[in-house]
Every structure is written in C-alpha cells, then in structure tokens.
Amino acid sequence: MIDRETRVRILALINREVVPAVGCTEPMAVALCVARATELLGRVPTKITVWLSANILKNAMGVGIPGTGMIGLPIAIALGALVGKSAYKLEVLKDLTPAMLEEGKRYVAEDRISIQLKKGQCDKLYIETTCQADTDWATAVIATDHTRIVYEERNGNVMADTRQGAATGAEAEGPELNLRMVYDFATTTPTDELRFILKTRDLNMSAAAESVKGNYGHCLGKTMDRPLSHGIFGNTMFSHIISKTALACDARMGGAMIPVMSNSGSGNQGICATNPVVVFAQENENTEEELIRALTLSHLTAIYIKQSLGKLSALCGCVVASIGSSCGITYLMGGSYTDLCHAVKNMIANLTGMICDGAKPSCSLKICSGVSTALLSALLAREGKHVTEVEGIIDADVDRSIRNLTSIGKEAMCATDDMVLRIMTHKGV
Numbered sequence: 001m002i003d004r005e006t007r008v009r010i011l012a013l014i015n016r017e018v019v020p021a022v023g024c025t026e027p028m029a030v031a032l033c034v035a036r037a038t039e040l041l042g043r044v045p046t047k048i049t050v051w052l053s054a055n056i057l058k059n060a061m062g063v064g065i066p067g068t069g070m071i072g073l074p075i076a077i078a079l080g081a082l083v084g085k086s087a088y089k090l091e092v093l094k095d096l097t098p099a100m101l102e103e104g105k106r107y108v109a110e111d112r113i114s115i116q117l118k119k120g121q122c123d124k125l126y127i128e129t130t131c132q133a134d135t136d137w138a139t140a141v142i143a144t145d146h147t148r149i150v151y152e153e154r155n156g157n158v159m160a161d162t163r164q165g166a167a168t169g170a171e172a173e174g175p176e177l178n179l180r181m182v183y184d185f186a187t188t189t190p191t192d193e194l195r196f197i198l199k200t201r202d203l204n205m206s207a208a209a210e211s212v213k214g215n216y217g218h219c220l221g222k223t224m225d226r227p228l229s230h231g232i233f234g235n236t237m238f239s240h241i242i243s244k245t246a247l248a249c250d251a252r253m254g255g256a257m258i259p260v261m262s263n264s265g266s267g268n269q270g271i272c273a274t275n276p277v278v279v280f281a282q283e284n285e286n287t288e289e290e291l292i293r294a295l296t297l298s299h300l301t302a303i304y305i306k307q308s309l310g311k312l313s314a315l316c317g318c319v320v321a322s323i324g325s326s327c328g329i330t331y332l333m334g335g336s337y338t339d340l341c342h343a344v345k346n347m348i349a350n351l352t353g354m355i356c357d358g359a360k361p362s363c364s365l366k367i368c369s370g371v372s373t374a375l376l377s378a379l380l381a382r383e384g385k386h387v388t389e390v391e392g393i394i395d396a397d398v399d400r401s402i403r404n405l406t407s408i409g410k411e412a413m414c415a416t417d418d419m420v421l422r423i424m425t426h427k428g429v
Contacts, residue, residue: 001184001188002181002184002185002188002189006175006181007185007189007193009174009175010174010175010177010181010185010300011189011193012174013174013175013303014197014296014299014300014303015196016174017263017264017265017299017303017306018197018200018261018262018263018270018299018303019089019090019261019262020090020091020203020259020260020261020262021090021091021259021260021261021262021267021270022066022090022091022092022093022094022257022258022259022260023063023064023065023066023093023252023255023267024059024060024063024064024252024253024267024359025090025146025262025265025266025267026056026059026060026063026146026359027060027063027065027072027073027076028076028090028091028092028093028146029056029090029125029127029142029146029147029265030050030052030056030060030073030076030077030080030127030129031076031077031079031080031084031092031093032080032084032086032089032090032092032142032146032147032149033050033080033127033128033129033140033141033142033149034048034050034077034080034081034084034129034131034140035080035081035084035085035086035092036086036129036140036149036152037129037130037131037138037139037140038080038081038084038131038138039086040131040138040139040140040152040153040154040159041131041132041133041136041137041138041154042136042138043133044081044082044133045081045112045131045132045133046112046132046133046134047112047113047114047131047132047133048077048078048081048112048113048114048129048130048131048132049113049114049116049129049130049132050073050077050113050114050115050116050127050128050129050130051116051117051118051119051126051127051128051129052115052116052117052118052126052127052128053117053118053122053123053124053125053126053127053312054117054124054417054418054421055124055125055312055313055417056125056126056127056312057115057117057421057425058356058357058358058417058420058421058424059312059356059358059359060072060073060076060358060359061073061358061424061425062358062359062360062424063253063255063358063359063360063361064216064217064253064254064255064256064361065079065093065255066093066096066255066256066257066258067093067096067101067255067257068096068101068104068255069255070105070255071255073115074108074113074115075104075105075108076093077113077115078104078105078107078108078112078113079093079096079100079101079104080092080093081107081131082100082103082104082107083095083096083097083100083104086149089147090146090147090262091259094257094259096257122143123143123144124310124311124312124313125142125143125144125145125146125265125310125311125312126141126142126143127141127142127143128140128141129141136154136155137154137155138152138153138154138155139151139152139153139154140152140153141163143163144311145265145311146265146311150162150163151163176307177300177303177304177307178304178399179301179304179340179341179344179398179399179402180337182297182300182301182304183297183327183337183340185296185300186293186294186296186297186300186331187293187297187331189296191289191292191293194292194293194296195292197292197295197296197299198291198292198295199261200261200270200273200274200295200299201274201278201291201295203259203260203261204248204260204261204270204271204274204275204278205244205248205274205275205278206258207247207248207251207252207256207258207259207260207271208221208243208244208245208247208248208251208275209247210251210256210258211247211248211250211251211256211258212247214251214254214256216250216251216253216254216255216256216361217249217250217251217253217254217361217362217364218250218361218362218364218365219250220246220249220250220364220365220368221242221243221244221245221246221247221248221249221250221364222243222247222250224239224242224243224246225239225243237279237280237283237284238372238375240279240283241275241276241279241280241371241375242368242371242372244275244276244278244279245271245272245275245276245279245367245368245371246364246367246368248260248271248275249268249271249272249363249364249367250361250364252267252268252271253268253359253360253361253363253364254361261274263299263302263303263321263324264302264303264306264311264317264320265311265312266317266321268317268318268321268359268363268367269302269317269318269320269321270299270321271321271367272317272318272321272322272324272325272367272370272371273295273298273299273301273302273321273324273325273328274295274298274299274325276325276328276329276371276374276375277291277294277295277298277325277328277329277332278291278295280328280329280332281294281332284332284333286332290331290332291332293331294328294329294331294332295328297324297327297328297331297340298321298324298325298327298328299324300324301323301324301327301328301344302320302321302323302324304402305320305323305324305402305405305406306320308402308403308406308407308410309405309406309409309410310410312356313356313409313410313413313417314355314356314409314410314413314414314416314417314420315352315353315354315355315356315405315406315408315409315410315413316354316355316356316366316370317356318354318363318366318367318369318370319347319351319352319354319370319405319409321367321370322347322351322367322370322371322373322374323344323347323348323351323374325370325371325374326343326344326346326347326373326374326375326377326378327340327343327344329374329375329378330343330377330378330381330382333378333379333382334382335378335381335382339381339382340381341386341398342380342381342384342385342386343377343378343380343381343386344377344398344401344402345386345387345388345394345398345401346373346376346377346380346381346385346386346387347373347374347377348387348393348394348401348402348404348405349387349391349392349393349394350373350376350377351369351370351373352393352405352408352409353408353413354366354369354370355413355416355420356417356420357420357423357424358420358424393405393408
C-alpha cells in the first residue's frame with residue numbers, strides 16, 4: 001500500500017509528465033525557447049541564432065510543424081518569434097493564423113535564422129536561443145526538460161539562472177519508482193484521484209478520429225482499416241489497436257494542428273501508452289475503473305523507465321511506451337503483478353536496441369512494432385510464459401531488467417546515436 005505522502009508526490013509527477021502538446025515536442029520546445037527570448041527582447045527579432053544538442057537536432061529535422069504544411073526547424077523558429085507565447089508551453093504555436101504563417105515563410109526566406117549544433121558538453125536535451133534587434137539582444141536556454149527554461153538574459157543583464165541545478169533537477173522531482181510501487185499505486189489509489197488520466201483517452205483517441213479526415217504521413221493507420229489489410233490481419237481487436245494508435249501518430253508527425261497528451265516530453269510516447277489500452281478496454285468490455293487504473297499503470301510505467309533512461313536517448317521512445325501499454329493490457333486481461341513482471345521481461349527481450357533516428361512520419365511504423373509486441377508479451381505473460389534470466393539481458397529481478405534496458409539505451413548506444421546523426425546530416429554528401 002502506498003502511503004499518502006508518496007501518493008501525492010506520484011500524482012504530482014504524473015501531472016508534470018503527462019501534458020498536452022501540439023506537434024512534435026522537440027521543434028515545439030525550440031519554438032518555446034525562441035518565444036521566450038523574443039519576449040525578453042520585447043519586439044520581433046531581426047536575427048535568431050539557436051544552438052541545439054545533437055538529440056534535439058535529430059528529432060526536429062524531419063517532422064511536420066503543425067498548421068504549416070512544412071517540415072523542420074526554420075518555420076518553427078520563425079513562428080516561435082512571430083506568434084509564440086511561452087505561457088502556452090508545448091502548445092506554444094496554438095494561436096497560429098494563415099496570415100502569420102505567410103509572415104513566417106517570409107521570415108525564413110529572408111535568411112534571418114541560424115541553426116547550429118551546440119559544441120562542447122551539454123545535456124542531451126539542450127536548446128539555446130539568442131534573438132537580436134538593432135543593438136539589443138536576449139538569450140533563453142532550455143535544458144533537461146522540454147519546458148524547463150533555465151537561463152534568461154537581456155543585454156548582458158542576467159534575469160534568471162538555474163543551470164547549476166538543471167542537470168539533476170528533472171530527475172530529482174518525484175519519488176524514485178520501482179515496478180512494484182507503480183503497480184501498487186495504480187491498483188490501490190482511490191479512483192477519483194486518478195480520474196484525470198482519462199484526459200489522455202479523450203485527446204489521443206480524438207487525434208486518431210481527426211486523422212481519418214486527412215492524409216497524414218504514410219497513412220499507416222488508414223491503411224490498416226482498408227479491406228486489403230482486413231484480409232491480411234482481420235477486422236480484429238489487434239488491427240483496431242494498431243490502426244487507432246498509428247492514426248494518432250500519423251497526424252502528429254504529419255503536422256496536424258491536433259493536440260495530444262504527451263508522456264515524458266513525447267507525444268508519440270503518450271499516444272503509445274494510451275490508445276492500445278483504450279481500444280483493448282473498449283473491445284474487452286472492461287469497466288471505467290479498470291480503464292483508469294490500466295491507463296495510470298501504462299503511463300506511470302513509462303515515466304518510471306524514463307527516470308533512468310532520460311528524456312532523449314538513442315533508444316526509440318516507443319520501446320518505453322509499449323512496455324507501459326503492455327502492462328496496462330496485461331492488467332485489463334486480469335493479470336497479476338507477477339504477470340506484469342513477465343510481460344515487461346518479454347518486452348525487453350524483444351525490443352531492446354530499436355534506434356531512434358529522429359521524429360518523422362515513419363515513427364508510426366515503429367509504434368506499430370512496439371504495440372504488436374505489447375499485445376504478444378501480454379498474452380504470453382497471461383499464459384505463464386516469459387523470457388527467463390538465463391536468456392540475454394533479462395535478470396530474475398524485473399527492475400534490474402529495466403535498468404539493463406536503460407543502460408544500453410543511455411550509455412552503450414551513444415556511438416550509435418552519433419552515427420545516426422552523422423548519416424542524417426550528410427545525406428547525398
């Protein structure tokens with residue numbers, strides 16, 4: 001049983017990490033940093049320079065920017081200066097109008113924006129922006145978290161500086177979790193205290209519904225709903241789960257002006273932790289309380305894994321979110337804590353090593369791989385089947401198995417991350 005003080009801290013942690021976002025969180029975080037620097041400057045800048053960590057650059061290069069029909073950072077930066085409001089956080093561009101979009105395109109065409117890789121040591125999530133107008137200038141820095149502004153300066157006057165604590169600040173917030181604590185919290189906390197988690201269902205399933213109205217990304221979600229796909233996969237719970245999850249991802253990566261509920265700074269992670277659980281609960285005729293607890297379990301599992309992996313890494317975030325959704329689905333199947341542990345081990349044995357090569361329309365393919373594995377892992381766990389400690393990186397202790405996964409993603413895959421960015425930035429060279 002979770003004591004009240006710990007319960008309150010976990011609730012606060014979920015509310016910090018599960019938040020609405022419009023568009024891919026990396027370019028939106030850059031737009032947010034630009035918006036804040038512009039606010040400090042006090043007028044529209046004539047020149048904008050941004051310095052980005054490799055992981056931010058990687059995730060922002062190939063993704064659609066909401067409401068623009070355009071891809072990549074320059075338009076996000078321009079609109080951050082022209083229409084962005086830092087108070088909106090990851091919904092920074094929600095006031096975008098067609099007129100402002102045209103102005104943003106002109107700003108980009110005038111070559112006022114410089115995008116550079118941050119040299120030297122910095123957090124994997126690091127954004128530095130300097131906005132200039134005449135002799136005035138202002139700088140803002142975001143680090144460790146997509147909305148954590150750690151430094152503000154105008155004309156040499158430092159207005160805020162919390163950089164020293166930024167490296168550990170994000171991780172220090174909230175209790176140090178383990179899977180047993182996650183399970184106990186999700187299954188014993190009074191339902192009324194968890195009801196807010198249904199907002200993830202409302203936003204992320206709405207994103208799937210809106211996606212049907214357009215042709216976003218590679219249209220994977222719509223393809224799964226077509227007769228040919230039904231002939232291959234059947235008109236089944238499996239195909240419905242894949243379709244509803246991919247639809248929301250298609251729209252988000254394709255630049256639709258549709259909000260989603262993110263998890264740990266990623267909209268795709270939020271979608272992947274939500275939609276498979278929701279569709280399973282609907283078609284399995286679970287109660288609303290069971291859905292609430294399953295969603296809480298899914299999202300908090302993802303947050304727990306991210307505590308040791310970090311917000312950005314070489315490991316695709318769908319691995320983390322799919323582990324969460326597998327736990328949620330296992331619970332909806334009537335699974336015990338032991339079954340959950342087995343499902344997690346099955347997931348880690350299968351998906352470890354899936355690289356992150358940036359946010360882009362084809363992320364929906366990776367999400368479908370993750371969700372497929374989540375269902376398979378849950379089914380095996382309920383049958384009493386699981387990968388054991390004599391196999392690969394799996395440990396008898398489930399939390400050690402998770403740390404094995406995160407150590408590979410955070411440490412061992414660093415060279416992979418460098419190579420991925422090198423390939424992405426030298427195509428055709």
